[in-house]
Amino acid sequence: MNDELSNPSDSPGNPSGLIEKTFREEHGRVLAALISQLGDFTLAEDALQDALVNALERWTTDGIPRNPGAWLVTVAKRRAIDRIRHVKFEEHNPMLLESLAHEDPEMDDSFPDDRLKLMFTCCHPALALEAQVALTLHTLGGLSTPEVARAFLVSETTMAQRLARARRKIRDAGIPYRVPPAELLPERLDALLAVIYLIFNEGYVATSGDSLTKQALCGEAIRLCRVLIQLLSPHAEAFGLLALMLLHDARREARLNAAGKLILLDEQDRALWDQQKLDEGIRILDQALTLRDPGPYQVQAAISALHAEAPTSEATDWYQIAALYGTLADMTSSMVVEVNRAVAVAMAEGPDAGLKILLQLEEQAHNFYPYHAARADLLRRMNQWEAAADAYQQALDLCSNGAERVYLERRRDEMLDRTR
Numbered sequence: 001m002n003d004e005l006s007n008p009s010d011s012p013g014n015p016s017g018l019i020e021k022t023f024r025e026e027h028g029r030v031l032a033a034l035i036s037q038l039g040d041f042t043l044a045e046d047a048l049q050d051a052l053v054n055a056l057e058r059w060t061t062d063g064i065p066r067n068p069g070a071w072l073v074t075v076a077k078r079r080a081i082d083r084i085r086h087v088k089f090e091e092h093n094p095m096l097l098e099s100l101a102h103e104d105p106e107m108d109d110s111f112p113d114d115r116l117k118l119m120f121t122c123c124h125p126a127l128a129l130e131a132q133v134a135l136t137l138h139t140l141g142g143l144s145t146p147e148v149a150r151a152f153l154v155s156e157t158t159m160a161q162r163l164a165r166a167r168r169k170i171r172d173a174g175i176p177y178r179v180p181p182a183e184l185l186p187e188r189l190d191a192l193l194a195v196i197y198l199i200f201n202e203g204y205v206a207t208s209g210d211s212l213t214k215q216a217l218c219g220e221a222i223r224l225c226r227v228l229i230q231l232l233s234p235h236a237e238a239f240g241l242l243a244l245m246l247l248h249d250a251r252r253e254a255r256l257n258a259a260g261k262l263i264l265l266d267e268q269d270r271a272l273w274d275q276q277k278l279d280e281g282i283r284i285l286d287q288a289l290t291l292r293d294p295g296p297y298q299v300q301a302a303i304s305a306l307h308a309e310a311p312t313s314e315a316t317d318w319y320q321i322a323a324l325y326g327t328l329a330d331m332t333s334s335m336v337v338e339v340n341r342a343v344a345v346a347m348a349e350g351p352d353a354g355l356k357i358l359l360q361l362e363e364q365a366h367n368f369y370p371y372h373a374a375r376a377d378l379l380r381r382m383n384q385w386e387a388a389a390d391a392y393q394q395a396l397d398l399c400s401n402g403a404e405r406v407y408l409e410r411r412r413d414e415m416l417d418r419t420r
Contacts, residue, residue, distance in 0.1 A: 024217075136191075243297075339374050
């Protein structure tokens with residue numbers, strides 16, 4: 001292990017913020033390595049938590065190690081050894097202590113890596129699909145329990161209980177920590193793809209905080225999808241998901257202005273879009289379509305490709321996008337799909353047509369802030385200032401992302417000014 005520490009001067013500005021960023025980036029790799037060696041979720045998570053506390057104390061004064069992941073693995077393993085020796089872990093034995101004492105702490109980036117093994121473990125069919133997604137988001141995505149709870153629209157207490165039950169299920173059922181043989185891969189893919197996409201979504205629009213995006217999570221989701229594609233025989237939906245994420249991620253730099261304020265799609269400077277990612281996304285989508293096995297990720301990627309190929313917002317083929325959202329709704333109806341379909345219909349046929357769709361969702365969408373934001377925008381376009389202001393306020397009451405809140409507040413205030 002290279003235990004050499006970086007100079008504290010390498011961490012200008014806010015050292016605690018840089019340390020938190022490092023924790024987030026290394027969390028999935030370190031935890032996966034620990035679970036691989038310890039064979040116990042709870043012990044690995046407790047040991048990593050001990051190591052993070054130690055790191056916060058050490059790194060604040062000494063600087064962040066040049067290999068922070070290896071540093072965390074080494075310290076966490078020492079904490080795990082202490083716990084095994086001083087707490088009764090009946091399932092552990094002296095052979096485990098011996099192996100931990102001599103394990104090479106350097107983390108291996110070979111394929112398939114421990115994160116992929118952990119994904120397949122978390123996504124075992126013995127677990128409910130929701131539990132599979134939540135556990136993988138928490139362990140591999142590095143999302144906190146409150147963040148995972150927000151992603152599932154449940155309380156933090158409820159999510160903590162679900163995560164604990166999922167860990168116990170893995171332990172009690174003896175679910176193996178490995179990439180399954182090829183014949184068992186299909187039964188895990190739906191959950192795996194859902195996990196990857198949810199990790200990406202949390203990175204693309206963070207559920208909370210001042211930053212709109214968390215770039216590390218987007219990059220991790222794209223990386224994991226590439227690894228998964230290497231592991232599988234050609235799979236249309238895996239290609240479709242990778243294409244979708246690349247096409248979305250290509251627009252990331254254009255989503256905020258110099259002041260950090262949110263810029264919606266129709267106002268973005270398309271010269272800032274990453275053309276290399278757009279080209280790769282469209283190429284991978286074409287690969288998916290040649291397999292002739294349509295699915296929702298491919299449809300969403302096709303929608304994103306239509307946005308990418310339009311030179312301006314006005315030139316966008318909204319009729320085709322609305323039709324694709326109709327196809328997507330037939331495949332997988334959800335509140336997100338219906339709200340987006342309403343927006344696409346509004347762009348193609350006028351705001352009143354989109355508003356009619358939204359009104360049909362009113363009862364189910366009471367706590368879904370994108371619904372209120374979309375309704376507010378359509379009311380604004382119909383010059384219904386007071387109703388639009390009320391809808392923007394409803395969206396604000398449900399939104400916890402700082403960048404999005406600034407946008408919603410600006411729009412609400414514009415509507416209020418027009419009513420005076």
